[in-house]
Amino acid sequence: MRRTPTYAERDLWQVLRKTDLHFRRQAPFGPYIADFACHSARLIVELDGGIHDLPSVAAKDLEREAWLTARGYRVMRFRNSEHPEDIVRIIFERLSADTPTPSPSPQGGGGQKE
Numbered sequence: 658m659r660r661t662p663t664y665a666e667r668d669l670w671q672v673l674r675k676t677d678l679h680f681r682r683q684a685p686f687g688p689y690i691a692d693f694a695c696h697s698a699r700l701i702v703e704l705d706g707g708i709h710d711l712p713s714v715a716a717k718d719l720e721r722e723a724w725l726t727a728r729g730y731r732v733m734r735f736r737n738s739e740h741p742e743d744i745v746r747i748i749f750e751r752l753s754a755d756t757p758t759p760s761p762s763p764q765g766g767g768g769q770k771e
Contacts, residue, residue: 665704665737672741689721703734
């Protein structure tokens, strides 16, 4: 766990705090620390720098993501170079796409009468 966030984390944190979702920064999960976690949405947001391109680090990222996913969390990864406003827009787009649209009630008629 780092006391001082990276510039990318600091900038994203400022934007996340203005949303309706409650995010925590540097949230502990078992043996891992998530950059940002929203427990109500079961969402973890990770910001990755260039070191995550290394095969050994990418392999550890996959293990970590599998561990978190097995506990019911979705992991969204973004590059440090992405703009915070774009990241938040993508988060909300993906979350709203996962929200099921209610089906019409089976008692509502709509069917053909015989």
